[in-house]
Amino acid sequence: MSEIIDTDIAIIGGGPAGLAAALNASKRGARVAIIERDFELGGILQQCIHNGFGLTYFKEELTGPEYAQRFMDLLKETNVQIFLDSMVIDLSADKIITAMNPERGILKIHAKAVILAMGCRERTRGAINVPGMRPAGIYTAGTAQRLINMEGYMPGKRVVILGSGDIGLIMARRLVLEGAKVLVVAEVLPYCSGLVRNFVQCLQDYDIPLYLSHTITDIKGKERVKSVIISKVDENWMPIKGTEKVYECDTVLFSVGLIPENEISLKAGIKLDITNGPTVNEYLETTVPGIFACGNVLQVHDLVDWVTLEAERAGENAYAYSTNTSRGGKLLEPILTVPGENVGYIVPQRIDYLQDSKIVQFSFRPKSPDKNCIIEFVSNEKVFDKRKAKHIIPSEMLIYKIKLNPEEIGEKITINIKKNLKKSKEEA
């Protein structure tokens, strides 16, 4: 027997994306249900105990759990249904969710609209192929973060970290404060991929060296990690012979990126993009009508504030869908967005409606860092809008609200990040 629940909007995942989407849709009068597999709401924020959240959204600096708590408190004032300890195992294109709950058994949730908010998971060592043995003492940085900050368990005493993303940098400091020695952070790129502030406050403050253009070329140890070998790499990320250095350690952390978690989306037949997230239109709607996506399941965000703002839009759009609100005439063929010069990806991947001129929010990431840039929005081989950017880096998402005018827009919209030659000459 399975329990059947009927609702207007069902949200899969109760992290910051799910919480903000639920609050927004519920405020508009929808019946909302959140389905979360963990024992509490808040998602990954509950393990991010450091400060630095909320500066954009609340104009205040909060820790991860504090940021989550603000939304959880607001949720208490609503009648949003919350299903904890409920793991979603299936989603169908006609918007029936199947979840497993240890006490209630199988739940079937029928919804008019669904919002995907499952977040992301970490890339593991396998995903980047580091050679060597497989002894104990190898963790992803996020796993170590959960162990220390939520389970009170120290993963090791002498640590080497691969990857200079923010989670890796933050864990370096956290480990030092808990009494471990962090020997080195190795980064294969020629620049630090985390925020400067984290480089200064997590590495520099504690004299932890950062080796750029370096990688781990071997991990030694039978039962437990005994040592790692770190080598310098050339421009093609190939280790350079003769540059090997040995570090004796008992623990290795990998902080090598995040991947949107979309196994459930695939079950509903949703198409994914190069982001590993669903391809969406300007309403954050996937390729299945009435199923929306927001937060890290859509694209990996560096700031939770942007997750919240994106999720609020998803909540609003899902509500409009559930009440059959018209969006105007649908285009026969969608307008596709195309990542051009130095652009890695673009969300949304397509524009489905453009009867009258309207404002659309684009978010995208540069492929490599640069200074003094011009961001061009091109259609019909003409630049219809452009913006200046003083400093760009792949770890910081770019977000622009751009007016689209049907007369100016052709079959596709290309975004290019170009060097502002005039400005660069002035500086030189």
Place this chain on the structure above:
Amino acid sequence: MEVEFKKPKQGDVPEIICTICPNSCKLQVFEDEQGEIQVEGAGCARGVEYGKEEYLDPKRMLITTIKIENGVLPVLPVRSQVAIPKEKIFDAIKVVNHVSAKAPVQMGDVIIPNLLELGISVIASRSMAAKNKE
């Protein structure tokens, strides 16, 4: 940011990286003959302020966990209410490591009232329900 880690050599003017905006200006901060603090290399006025503060009185937030009895989790995240002097971080950690809490705890509850006589308290940065209700 393109930084290879360098330990400052003795006698060098230490370089302070401004963290206020992504430009990451490299600031040289020193005292001139008149005893005035000079900041060079800042791209804007905010960087000058930052450089002075980092030189004279750098502060950092204290962020860690403490043990908690009877909580749904075994540890509770805590933080200093405001940033504390950077050189006090390790002393503060020592104090905090000797303290434990008992669930239930509300976010914002004071855990240590006057940390190291700094007039700054350490507070719980999340609420934690009790495992077994008494």
